[in-house]
Amino acid sequence: MAAGWLWRRLCQGSAFPVSYASRIMQKQYFLPSSNLMGARLAGSHGDTQESKTNPLVSLSDEPETLYKRLSILVKGHDKAVLDSYEYFAVLAAKELGISVEKVDKPPKTIERFTLLKSVHIYKKHRVQYEMRTHYMCLELKYLTSSTAAVYLEYVQRNLPEGVAMEVKKTKIEKIPEHIQKPVWDTLPQVEETEVKS
Amino acid sequence: MAAAARALRVLPRALRVPSATRQLHSSPVCLKARAARVRAGRGDKAVTYEQAHAPHHIGHRKGWLSLHTGNLCGEAGAAQRAIEDAFLRRFLAGTFPGLLADELVLKRRGNLLVVCALLGRALPPHKLYFLLGYAETLLGNFYKCPVRLELQTVPARVPYKYL
Numbered sequence: 001m002a003a004g005w006l007w008r009r010l011c012q013g014s015a016f017p018v019s020y021a022s023r024i025m026q027k028q029y030f031l032p033s034s035n036l037m038g039a040r041l042a043g044s045h046g047d048t049q050e051s052k053t054n055p056l057v058s059l060s061d062e063p064e065t066l067y068k069r070l071s072i073l074v075k076g077h078d079k080a081v082l083d084s085y086e087y088f089a090v091l092a093a094k095e096l097g098i099s100v101e102k103v104d105k106p107p108k109t110i111e112r113f114t115l116l117k118s119v120h121i122y123k124k125h126r127v128q129y130e131m132r133t134h135y136m137c138l139e140l141k142y143l144t145s146s147t148a149a150v151y152l153e154y155v156q157r158n159l160p161e162g163v164a165m166e167v168k169k170t171k172i173e174k175i176p177e178h179i180q181k182p183v184w185d186t187l188p189q190v191e192e193t194e195v196k197s
Numbered sequence: 198m199a200a201a202a203r204a205l206r207v208l209p210r211a212l213r214v215p216s217a218t219r220q221l222h223s224s225p226v227c228l229k230a231r232a233a234r235v236r237a238g239r240g241d242k243a244v245t246y247e248q249a250h251a252p253h254h255i256g257h258r259k260g261w262l263s264l265h266t267g268n269l270c271g272e273a274g275a276a277q278r279a280i281e282d283a284f285l286r287r288f289l290a291g292t293f294p295g296l297l298a299d300e301l302v303l304k305r306r307g308n309l310l311v312v313c314a315l316l317g318r319a320l321p322p323h324k325l326y327f328l329l330g331y332a333e334t335l336l337g338n339f340y341k342c343p344v345r346l347e348l349q350t351v352p353a354r355v356p357y358k359y360l
Contacts, residue, residue, distance in 0.1 A: 075269045077261065109270050119226050127229040132256070133270040161304035161311070162264035164272055 069101065069170040070140040070148055072155070075133050076163040079108075082136045085163065089138055089155055096151055104137040235360055243356035247300055265305040278305070281340065289314060292332050296320065298354045310340065313347045317354070325350075 072089070076082045086103060093100050112130040116123065143151070152167060159165055233252045235244050250259050263282045267275035286301055293316055302313040316325070329346050336344040 075266075075271070077256070077269065111270060115229065117229055131268050131270075159306070160264075161306045162261065162266060164266040164269050 065145040066172045067143045067145065067148055067169050068141065068172045069168075070143050070151075071168040071170070072138045072140075072152075073166040073168075074136045074138070074163055075166075076160075077132060077134070078162070079134045081160050081163060082134055085160060086136050086138065088158065092154060093138075093140055093151065096147065098140050098143060098147065098151060101139040101141040104139070106135040106137060108132050108134045237360050240359050242360050243354065244358050244360050245299055245354060246357040249358045249360070262300050263303045265303075285310075285312065285336070288336070289332065292328055298351050308342045310336070310342055310344045311347060312336075312344065314349070316348055316350050318350050318352060 074082060074085060074089075076085075090100055090103065110130050110132050112128060114126050114128045117125040117127045140151075148169065156165065235242070235248050247259065247262075255261065263278070265274075265278045266272045267278040282303055285303060289301055289312065290297060293314070296316045296319055298315040298317050304311040304313065320328075325348065329348060333344050333346050
C-alpha cells in the first residue's frame with residue numbers, strides 16, 4: 001500500500017508532461033510473451049507478435065551498442081529521499097526486466113568550515129557549518145543502448161528536486177581485427193641458422 | 198596649499214591626478230549565533246514550527262526550504278541559486294503582502310522552478326488567481342525558465358509555540 005502511494009506520488013512529482021519525444025529504436029525481435037496476464041488477451045486479439053507501427057518510433061539498421069554495466073550515482077542532502085528514490089529505481093528496473101547487479105551506499109561526505117563567531121575579536125569562540133552529501137550507487141548489468149536510453153529517461157524525469165545524478169556506461173566492444181590472433185602466429189617462419197664463432 | 202587646491206579644482210576632471218586616499222567598506226554584520234532564531238519573550242508571540250527551530254535542527258527536525266543541487270559535493274551554482282532564492286522570497290512577499298502564512302518552499306527540477314506558498318484567506322479567489330498568473334509570467338520572463346507557483350490557502354497561521 002505504501003509502495004503504491006509512493007509510486008503515485010513520485011509519478012505526480014514529475015515536472016514534464018508524459019508525451020514522448022520521438023526515439024530512434026534499433027530493430028528488435030519480439031519474443032512471444034509466455035506470462036500473459038489475463039485471459040482477455042488470449043485469442044481475441046490479432047497477431048500479438050506483429051510490431052505495431054508507432055509514428056513516434058523509427059527503426060534503424062545499425063547494430064545496438066551493448067553496455068556491460070550502467071552505473072548510476074545519485075547524490076543528495078536527505079537520506080530519506082535517496083532511500084525512496086532507490087526503491088523507485090530498483091522497481092522500475094525490475095519492471096523493465098533489467099538485472100540489477102548491486103545497490104551500493106557509499107559513506108557520506110561532510111564539508112565543514114569553521115568561522116569566527118564575532119566580527120572583531122574573540123578568537124576562541126567560533127561557529128561551524130557543514131554540508132552533508134549522501135550517495136547511492138545503482139549498478140545495472142547487460143543492457144542495450146535503447147533499453148538504457150528508455151530507463152535513464154524515465155528515471156531522470158522522475159528525479160526529485162535537490163538530487164543530482166551521475167551516469168557511467170561501460171561499453172562492450174569487439175576485439176579489433178589486428179589483435180585477434182597473437183603476433184607470433186602471424187610472423188613469417190625464420191629459419192634457425194647456426195652461429196659459428 | 199589653498200591656492201594649489203583651487204588650481205586643482207579649475208582643471209577638468211580627466212586631468213586631475215588622483216590623490217592618495219583610503220576607503221573602508223563595511224558590510225552588515227552576519228550575527229551567526231543569532232541567525233534564524235526567535236528569542237524567548239514574554240509568552241505572547243505565536244511562532245510557527247519553522248520559526249521555532251534553530252538552523253542546527255535542519256535535517257533532523259526541520260526540512261529544507263530551498264531544494265537544489267548547488268550545495269552538493271562536486272556541483273556548482275550555489276551562489277547563483279542563493280541570489281535567485283533571495284529575490285524570489287522578496288518578490289513573492291511583495292506580491293502577496295501580509296498573506297504568506299509560512300516561508301516559501303522553492304524546488305528546482307531541471308529547468309523548472311516550483312514555488313510552493315501557503316497563503317491566508319484575506320483575498321478573494323479571483324484576485325489570487327490574477328496574482329498567481331502575474332507572478333508566474335513575470336518570473337518566467339525574468340529568469341528565462343518555466344516557473345510554476347503552487348498556492349494553498351489556510352484559515353490562519355498555525356502556532357507551534359508561544360515565545
